[in-house]
Amino acid sequence: MEVYIDILFLENIVMNYMILWVTARFSKAGTSSLRLFLGALVGAVYVVVLILFPGIKVYYTTMAKVILSALMVAISFSIENFRRYFKILAIFYVSTFIFAGAAFSFLYLNKTGGFVKNGVFYVYWQSSKWTFMIFSILTVVIIGRIFWEEIQSRLIKDKLIVRLKVAFENKIADMSALIDTGNSLHDPLTNMPVVIVEFLALKDILPFEIQSIFENSKENDLSSVTDIVSKSNWFSRFRLIPFNSLGKENGMLIGFKPDYIELEENEEKKGVENVIIGIYNRSLSKNAKYRALLSPELIS
CATH class of the missing domain: 1.10.274 (Enzyme I; Chain A, domain 2)
Incomplete structure (x- = not known):
């Protein structure tokens, strides 16, 4: 042979x-x-x-x-x-x-x-x-x-879906979130865990200038993002978060520090302040059963 x-x-x-x-x-x-x-x-x-x-x-x-x-x-x-x-x-x-x-x-x-x-x-x-x-x-x-x-x-x-509320400047966004064991993302500056949330679920609580970034699909344009965020009144609340995912190394998420988030599981509520919200401009679930990804450490 x-x-x-x-x-x-x-x-x-x-x-x-x-x-x-x-x-x-x-x-x-x-x-x-x-x-x-x-x-x-x-x-x-x-x-x-x-x-x-x-x-x-x-x-x-x-x-x-x-x-x-x-x-x-x-x-x-x-x-x-x-x-x-x-x-x-x-x-x-x-x-x-x-x-x-x-x-x-x-x-x-x-x-x-x-x-x-x-x-x-x-x-x-x-x-x-x-x-x-x-x-x-x-x-x-x-x-x-x-x-x-x-x-x-x-x-x-198996009930890995919980209720999530994100509070920012007296406004609240309410959505379902999946406890994702693969989400170990942390803010490199503060080491706070990052919750990844769809832009459309957050749109109504975000400043208009931040909304414009995602509505015009400029979230991957680093120079435009930096220019818009630096001129925002909420500059100190926003930051850029590096991440790695399949097929994309050294990616960047726009994130912000909320007033707090509230998690509700089995009728028990838990408030968390030391957390960062990462804004994702696509759908996280094909069937729309959840619109955010939570790190398990936020639940424990």
């Missing part, structure tokens, strides 16, 4: 990238396309080394593969702490198992030849490798979407 190293290398980059991308979607970890590519590249190089140097037995050990996956995750994502790192690593393994299951299912249904040797999976050349890859990717995307929607639905059913 002939093995084409260039094709094998390219296939592994594509598959590794998709696995890391799915991991990013589920973990909500900060990353970028470049970092995902570099992580995928490391995994592909490892496979090529296995093929070119079959005599180096240490590369075939379970420990070597665990180290490889740990390295891929470390390269691909912004890691805040060890707990967060191991959570992302666990999601990476689950994503890998889903891809592997989809691949073997396709082989079974399509009666395509293939085998595993030294931890490397081969598909016979006469079968269409690219059809195999595309089918596997589509299967994982569909399965992942179904599972993600089910997980989100269960989270909401």
Whole structure:
């Protein structure tokens, strides 16, 4: 059997990238396309080394593969702490198992030849490798979407939705908020937790000059934002908050210090003053069940 190293290398980059991308979607970890590519590249190089140097037995050990996956995750994502790192690593393994299951299912249904040797999976050349890859990717995307929607639905059913009131200059905005375990955002100046809220949910309590930023979609124009905020009477209450999200590093949210926020859960109310509101100019929920994301530390 002939093995084409260039094709094998390219296939592994594509598959590794998709696995890391799915991991990013589920973990909500900060990353970028470049970092995902570099992580995928490391995994592909490892496979090529296995093929070119079959005599180096240490590369075939379970420990070597665990180290490889740990390295891929470390390269691909912004890691805040060890707990967060191991959570992302666990999601990476689950994503890998889903891809592997989809691949073997396709082989079974399509009666395509293939085998595993030294931890490397081969598909016979006469079968269409690219059809195999595309089918596997589509299967994982569909399965992942179904599972993600089910997980989100269960989270909401488990009463992770609370009532949130934001008070600013004698005005109050009232909305539903989701307790989001992935929201660990803090204001770098004060270290206060940041509550992410949709602009439209806050619009009526914001100063007109701040409203204009979002109505004209200028929230990503740093020079315009800085100019408008610096001239506002509420300059001392507003600030810029850096954040990382999937596909976007070094992003910036416009935030402000409210008079206070009030959280209501199971008819119990809790007031919080040391908090920052981050304004988001898009919808946070497709079904509009919540319009804000809360850090769990605000509830405890």
